[in-house]
Amino acid sequence: MDVPGIVESSLGDENVAARVSIGGEDELLVTPTRTLIYRADGLLSDETVDEYPHDAERLTVSEGRRKTEITLEYAIESEREFTLPSKQADKALHPVLAGVLNASGVTDPGESVTQTYRFSELTVVVTSDRLVKHVGEAVWDEEYEEYRFDEVTGLDFEEGSVATQIVLDVDGRPQRIKAPNDRIGDLRQRLTSALCSFYDVAGEAELADALRGDEIEDGPEEETGMGFGEGVDPLDADPPATEETEAAADDGDAAADASDDGSDGARVGTVEAGDDEVDAGDDGFDEAGFEPATSNDPPGSADVNELLEKQRRTIERLVDELSRGR
Structure with a gap:
């Protein structure tokens, strides 16, 4: 590369x-252990590379209309942050979060992080082996919940007028995650596809049979690990206790009526992302009030026009660099 x-x-x-x-020419690059922010030479700064280790205990995102700040908090170094254009924030956040999950041991080596979704204060991450959920102001910290696919015994979707609840049967308990209807289609497809790949089946019907089969089998050889006991509640013939149901519903309600775009799917070690660029330069120059000279300019205006053109290019470059968080 x-x-x-x-x-x-x-x-x-x-x-x-x-x-x-x-x-x-600025780029965000992610390695298994670090995020690198590369800033090319510009009017306001020289060529630089800043490093942000992935062994963070907390990751937060502060979004503005034009710029977004991503902050990584560490046990020893306090916190470090970097700024990037808001239109690139979701694409950049996904591989950074994948690296943090890998470094913290949430995901295993070789496990791919398929998709990241943010719905207000709810973050949902789908990987090849599990679903990770975090509720709160931070995108991720140590108060997360995970639902391993080898513990799932059922999958259902309860549709509502505004939001849809994803219902996973995990360790014999229904765990619910509420997502807005305008984003549930992609999340449903990604989650179902990940489960089908994990159980090596071709579609939802075969997946339902595979999950029921795991629930019915009692033999020790057939039991999938049931060590995880917290989190999402599966649909069950026997309704859960009142306290469990209310706790699961509270988790879902944290993201009931707000949504954020999930970032593009990516594989740790093979993630690629788009090359969108910020195009704020023209707007900034127009707002400055400069206009090119016309053919009606008085004699001797050629030098003036050339000077204005140089100023226009300089202003465009300054606006572009400012919009990239320099």
């Missing part, structure tokens, strides 16, 4: 798992 020389020096023996354009 072709990377700037300064980035290659910072990588050492590590490979780039994900690479996201964050405006102009």
Whole structure:
């Protein structure tokens, strides 16, 4: 993979798992252990590379209309943050969060992080082996819940007028996650596909049979690990206790009526992302009030026009660099 020389020096023996354009020639690059922010030469700064280790205890996102700040909090170094254009925030967040989950031991080596969804204060991550859920102001911290696919014995979707509840049977208990209807289609497809791949079946009907089969079998050889006892509640013929049902409903209600785009699916070690660029330069120049000279300009205006053109290009470049968080 072709990377700037300064980035290659910072990588050492590590490979780039994900690479996201964050405006102009600036890039976010993710390795198994670090996130690198590369800033190209510009009017406001020299070429730089900043590193952000993935061994963070908490990850938060502060979104603005034009810029988004991602903060990583560490046990020793307090916290570090970086800023990027808001239109690239979701694409950049997904591989960063995948790296943090891997470094913290939530996901196993070789486990792919398929998709990340943010619904207000609810974060849902679908991987090849599990579903991870976090409720709260942070996108992720140590108060997360995980539902391993080898413990799932049922999957259902309860549709509502505004939101749909995903119901997973986990360890004999129904665990519910509520997602807005305008995003449930993609989440349903991703989750179902991940479960089908995990159980090596072709579709939802075969998946339902596979999950029921795991629930019926009592032999020790057939039992999948049931060590995880907290989190999402599966649909069951016997309704859960009142306290369990209310707790599961509270988790779902935290994201009932708000939604955020899930970021693009990615595989740790093989993640790729789009090369969108920020195009704020033209707007910033127009707002500055400059207009090019017309053919009606008085004699001797050629030099003036050339000077204005240079100023226009300089202003455009400044606006572009400011919009990228420099």
